[in-house]
Amino acid sequence: MVQPLNYLKETPSQTAGPYVHIGLAPGAAGFDIYDQELGWDIAGPNAKGERIRVEGIVIDGTGSPIKDVMLEAWQANSEGNYAHPEGGGNVEDGFRGWGRVITDFETGEWGFDTVKPGRTQGRNIGLQAPHINLWIVARGINIGLNTRLYFDDEAQANAEDPVLNIIEWERRRATLLAKRSERDGQVVYRFEIRLQGQDETVFFDI
């Protein structure tokens, strides 16, 4: 016999199901119940740095867009600080760095407006490249999927990023790079997430 450790077990995950929108993004889904919808404004009005738009789609193993997915974004401000007591430093008033986005129910396309994050402290030494942490839930996804969106115009920072560098297969690192373009004077990054196949997006166990 040994002494029991008495740790509790984490509550098991269950799928968010097809109606996650009424629970977590009711306003975006056309359901007017709360005075304040959480997560619609990631950066707030006072955030410094480059204003960007991020757009994408989540594609299943059959090649079809997932039209009932919900994503949450978590990111640092342009100086690399998260809005959290352990986040590295101060952030602008109104900057939360967290957002929720649901898709167009007809096309599966999603998008959000934010500021481009700065480099953040790495776990040990050095800096992480600018990135947005994403968490993806939907019907058929039994436990939320964690991934990171990096920026394809940050070649030097990406080459030094400790997380990208632990991905053994170099060609898989490209699945985490959002592609920069400009449209009507606005910077748009495109990020397509593939749940299966040769180009399956890298997902992390964080």
Added chain:
Amino acid sequence: MTKPGEFYQRDRTWHPPAFAKDYKTSVARSPQYSLISLQNSVSEITGPVFGHNDIDALDNDMIHNYAQPGEAAIGERIIVHGRVLDENGKPVPNTLVEAWQANAGGRYRHKKDTYLAPIDPNFGGCGRTLTDENGYYFFRTVKPGAYPWRNWVNDWRPAHIHMSIFGTAFAQRLITQCYFEGDPLIDKCPIVKTIPDKAAQGQLVAALDMNASVPLDSIAYKFDIILRGRRSTLFENRLEGN
């Protein structure tokens, strides 16, 4: 710079796997390559912080938060309450808990839900609250109905409330479902059974809690939620975590 106190590794054998063949929708939506395991950086040990300015006091009362003045949702009046703790047994205070559910007839107020059961004009089906300093939360609602869904031709979901919990870090982010003691549909449900371990399934079944009921008003179910625990950085110059 101290290294962050990491969250305990998630026990992926306790959670459902991504691929669960009897929950058919998971088949084309489950990643096939292994997850890449990361040690926590600042990106994982932080997460959004919410306060009382973000929500309204009535948001946790689903009997009334979408009802017309003087009206109430139809159904069996229940209280769902419990604590949010971490794996060390420590309360998680001031964390956002969100809930959504079908009405007493098993119908969601969602444009994609076309089940025969009627919409209740006084029931929205979502609520949210912040845990108090002891990690305690409660919702007042009506017991959701069971409903059929397309998986096998005659699958029925047990009564359930979807729950979303934040904790203090993105690494603790969790969505789950709360079931109710005594429901014979639990053991038949392909979504419940995505969880391999029976004891883990049982962790999602709220217990009838007569002590917390309000006589002549509502009966109560107790549903504690456990988030990942965090280790202390005992060998560094700053204590963090538990």
